[in-house]
Amino acid sequence: MENINTLEIDIETYSDIDLGKCGVYRYTESPNFEILLFGVSVNGGSVAVYDMACGELPPEEILSAIADPAVTKWAHNASFERICLSAWLRKNRPDLFRSYGSPDDTVGNYLDPASWKCSMTLAAYNGLPLALDAVGAVLGFEQQKLKEGKDLIRYFCVPCKATKRNGGRTRNLPEHDRQKWELFKKYNKRDVEVEMQIMERLQNYPVPESVWNEYHISENINDRGIMIDHALVGNAIQINLQSRDELMAEMSALTGLENPNSVTQMQGWLESQGIHADSLGKKDVAALIKTVPDNVAEVLKLRQQSSKSSVKKYEAMQNTVCADGRCRGMFLFYGASRTGRFAGRNIQLQNLPQNHMSDLAEARELVRQGDFEMLKLLYGNVPNVLSELIRTAFVAKPGYKYVVSDFSAIEARVLSFLAGEQWRLEVFENNGDIYCASASQMFHCKVVKHGENGHLRQKGKIAELALGYGGSVGALKAMGALDMGLSEEELPSLVEKWRNSNPHITDYWWQVDAAVKNAVKRHIPSSVGNIHFSWQSGMLFITLPSGRRLSYVKPRMGLNKFGGESVTYMGTDGQKKWSRLESYGPKFVENIVQAVSRDILCYAMRNLREQFICGHVHDELIIECPTGVDCEKVCKIMGQTPPWLPGISLRADGYETEFYCKD
Secondary structure: OOOOOEEEEEEEEEOOOOHHHHHHHHHOOOOOOEEEEEEEEEOOOOEEEEEHHHOOOOOHHHHHHHOOOOOEEEEOOHHHHHHHHHHHHHHHOOOOOOOOOOOOOOOOOOOOHHHEEEHHHHHHHOOOOOOHHHHHHHHOOOOOOOOOHHHHHHHHOOOOOOOOOOOOOOOOOHHHOHHHHHHHHHHHHHHHHHHHHHHHHOOOOOOOHHHHHHHHHHHHHHHHOEEEOHHHHHHHHHHHHHHHHHHHHHHHHHHOOOOOOOHHHHHHHHHHOOOOOOOOOHHHHHHHHOOOOHHHHHHHHHHHHHOOOOOHHHHHHHHHEOOOOEEOOOEEEEEEOOOOEEEEOOOOHHHOOOOOOOOHHHHHHHHHOOOHHHHHHHHOOHHHHHHHOOHHHEEOOOOEEEEEEEEOOHHHHHHHHHHOOHHHHHHHHOOOOHHHHHHHHHHOOOOOOOOOOHHHHHHHHHHHHHHOOOOOHHHHHHOOOOOOOOOHHHHHHHHHHHHHHOHHHHHHHHHHHHHHHHHHHHOOOEEEOOEEEEEEOOEEEEEOOOOOEEEEEEEEEEEOOOOOEEEEEEEEOOOOOEEEEEEOHHHHHHHHHHHHHHHHHHHHHHHOOOOEEEEEEOOEEEEEEEOOOOHHHHHHHHOOOOOOOOOOOOOEEEEEEOEOOOO
């Protein structure tokens, strides 16, 4: 066989662990995990399929190449292939398996991701969908992913239900349907061919090596995992069941309903009380409680408690946790293709409930002990306590601590810097409070937190959170302005005051809008500050200071709902469908600011990669480190200015803790 430089790989596997619920790391830990088919192209040549379920192994040279750091391995969603092949080599060819990391790291069961690349990341970088079949459809390949694939995977890759017809078996093997098995091999081969077509079609739009480096760091973090407190998680699930049973019994006693959790039954009961409710969504129930009689409000409050869904995070932890007590695979690199930001997987660390309890440690200890009665006695609302304790289920391993460090007002700093809003830059340079400063600018008076004109700070805060990307009255309402006590009548003036006090930012929106339209309509490249706009082969590219590009597919001009001119492009919508989306200056600015903020976070990850980063949430890093590590030094490293964004003032603040929480 020729010298191997690259492998394009796709595998089909079996496990009795639910991949969707538990993730690939837990999936491969099952004793029943195995690789069924191994499709591979060597150096871009024709695809071979090795029927491993029937005893056909890939040649020795290919098996050696899998663990060889000098050979580049490509796959679509490559983390799946890498983790599965790690498990297979450890079990079947330990002589070939090579891991990475230091002895005190927790990545030792996995192949080094440094020699792996992912065609899903390549597609996402170029603004395309993540799924292999969707990419093929968008790019119009002649050879598409076989549509029978889902049925074949359901037949061969997961346990089946035992029936009289199938002789009581719980798994379908190749011999149970040879015709399907041969089709499955064709499916496996076709997947490799489609992956190779993606790489060929996008060869002129490569992912920069700096972004591949970030991908490898992300995979390091996924491999390392984050430890959970087994006692806390297990007892939280049991306590939630107890609490739910009690709440249901109490609601039944008050309403006479058999199932007060049923929307239909509850709406019927409310009608009997003279109250019509079209919806029993969380916000609708919260609004109803303010207007209904006390006896009805009591029932609705109980229903709110019983339907708290955030405790499902504990179940996700139990599903995902590996044999060593760590949950892995929590992050999807380039999950948001418009900005390149990370997306959450499995437990979804990106949307954990906040904690506001002052006695967090005491409450979590009661849950660890499984003391439901004392928890109820001291706190009353048990589901709310469990919700606030979710973060604290993540714990540092023995002898270690967490250093949690996050950027201060990162998006506001980036937006101010890019737009050149000088008064804001001075606030950040002097470590001032941007909410107070914004209120001072808006209302032309001194605003001090908890001091002089302190009541105006809240207005400055809501304006800062809602209005930076062209938002108006609707954005203020969506951010909760009315719930904060602001009146509907004062919202328009709040928008006007914020825009008047930030003239460079509002001008920046429309400079970007003009640059995008120039690129799309006239194919004229241009720059706004250090952001570059260009059109190439039916793509709009926005080049960021880091050198990374944002990609917008098939841009063209269209009309918005107001009859004005706007830019549209093809992308994945809120329903995860490939469709034409509309955008305009402020929205492109939001993409740019979030993308630059993401690049700053990744720069910090690179600087701190020798530390054990085990999680990250938006602008925050969770680092598991020996107790002697200095938190201030970590924050200082995190706050370093990237060389590609000279002059921006960054600040990272942090704290030390044995369990994860919001300081």
